[in-house]
Amino acid sequence: MRRPPRRSTVADDDAKGGFFADLFAPVAGFGVTFATMFRKVATQEYPEVKWPTQPRFHGRHQLNRHPDGLEKCVGCELCAWACPADAILVEGRGNDDERGLRFSPGERYGHIYQINYLRCIFCGLCIEACPTRALTMTNEYELADNNRADLIFTKEQLLAPLQEGMLPPPHPMVAGTEERDYYQGKVATATDEQRRWVDQHTSDRDAGGSDASGHDTEEAR
Ligand code: SF4
Ligand code: SF4
Numbered sequence: 001m002r003r004p005p006r007r008s009t010v011a012d013d014d015a016k017g018g019f020f021a022d023l024f025a026p027v028a029g030f031g032v033t034f035a036t037m038f039r040k041v042a043t044q045e046y047p048e049v050k051w052p053t054q055p056r057f058h059g060r061h062q063l064n065r066h067p068d069g070l071e072k073c074v075g076c077e078l079c080a081w082a083c084p085a086d087a088i089l090v091e092g093r094g095n096d097d098e099r100g101l102r103f104s105p106g107e108r109y110g111h112i113y114q115i116n117y118l119r120c121i122f123c124g125l126c127i128e129a130c131p132t133r134a135l136t137m138t139n140e141y142e143l144a145d146n147n148r149a150d151l152i153f154t155k156e157q158l159l160a161p162l163q164e165g166m167l168p169p170p171h172p173m174v175a176g177t178e179e180r181d182y183y184q185g186k187v188a189t190a191t192d193e194q195r196r197w198v199d200q201h202t203s204d205r206d207a208g209g210s211d212a213s214g215h216d217t218e219e220a221r
Contacts, residue, residue, distance in 0.1 A: 047142075052139070053139045053141065055139075057139045057141070058122040058123075058124050058137045059122070059137055059138045059139045059140040059141045059143075060117075060137070060138050060140040060141075060143060060153075060158075061115055061126070061127070061135055061136070061137055061138070061153075061158055062135070062136050062137070062138050062158060062159075062160050063110070063113060063134055063135060063155065063158045063159045063160060064133065064134055064135075064136060064160050065159070065160050065162070065163075065166060066104075066105065066182050066187060067163075067165060067166065067187055067188050067189050067190075068165070068166060068167060068171075068173075068174060068187055068189060068190040068191070068194060069162055069166030069167040069168055069169060069171070069190060070102070070103065070104050070105055070169055070171070070173065070182070071103050071104045071109055071110065071134065071159070071169060072104065072132045072133060072134035073090075073104060073109060073110035073113065073132065073134035073135070074092070074104055074106055074107070074108050074109060074110070074131075074132055074134070075090060075091065075092020075093065075104075075108045075109050075110040075111060076090075076092065076108075076131065077090045077092065078129045078130060078131060079126035079127070079129050079130050079135050080126075081129070082125045082126050082128070082129035083120075083125060083126050084121070084123065084125060085119040085120060085121050085123075086119060087115055087116045087117070087119035087120040088113075088114070088115050088116075088126060089112065089113070089114040089115075089116075090110055090112065090113055090114075091110075091111050091112040091113075092108045092109065092110060092111060093108065093109060093111035094107060094108055095107060095108065095109055097172060100170060100201055101170045102169065102170050102171065102172055102173065103169040103170050104169070105173050105177075105178075105179040105181075105182040106179035107179075110134075110155065112155065113154070113155035113158060114152055114153065114154055114155070115152070115153050115158065116151065116152050117143050117151040117152070117153060118148060118151050118152075122137070124137060132183070165188075165189035165190055166189075166190060167190040167194055167195060167198045168198070170201075171190075171194050171197055171198045171201075172194060172197055174187050174190075174191050174193075174194065175191065175193055
């Protein structure tokens with residue numbers, strides 16, 4: 001059965017618009033464009049201008065040092081076990097005072113330490129797991145590259161630079177201190193005794209041509 005034709009209402013007449021509305025209808029869509037042209041520009045001139053990140057931004061990792069230069073990492077591998085992306089490789093090794101190979105206070109140090117930034121998702125679980133606060137994250141975010149090898153960061157790349165008053169390991173702990181003294185903030189700087197030890201052993205090493213870095217270059221998984 002055919003329906004009767006619908007009768008026009010007042011609302012239908014309003015929706016049609018008037019003469020001027022019909023005249024400018026084709027350019028009405030440009031209103032948004034013109035309005036945007038006079039707004040403040042949000043484009044950043046990156047990489048010439050780098051905006052600071054939020055203070056707690058998760059960027060590249062850093063392996064921290066004690067105030068005398070010894071490393072905070074004790075090679076416990078907790079960070080590697082906590083990592084959901086399997087991006088960290090750690091191999092611990094024992095400090096050896098007799099052979100002049102002490103890199104951290106206490107028993108062990110991180111002999112091999114690598115982070116694979118092709119896997120890392122910057123979740124921060126590794127730094128939460130670290131018992132010594134050896135591992136933290138910086139605000140550095142420029143980590144792009146065009147090959148795999150350069151995105152596997154080694155211990156040397158991750159170690160914090162030496163600050164004033166620090167000596168490059170290996171060297172002995174501050175005389176008369178224990179491991180806990182370091183974590184209780186009782187060591188403020190390298191002592192003259194440590195300085196003499198480093199000078200002496202550096203010249204001995206140079207004469208003997210040996211490398212006491214104790215670091216390998218094994219590739220991460
Ligand atoms: S930030 Fe997350 S993904 Fe990256 S190394 Fe740490 S635990 Fe692994
Ligand atoms: S960074 Fe921390 S959690 Fe990882 S091996 Fe070193 S001490 Fe252990």
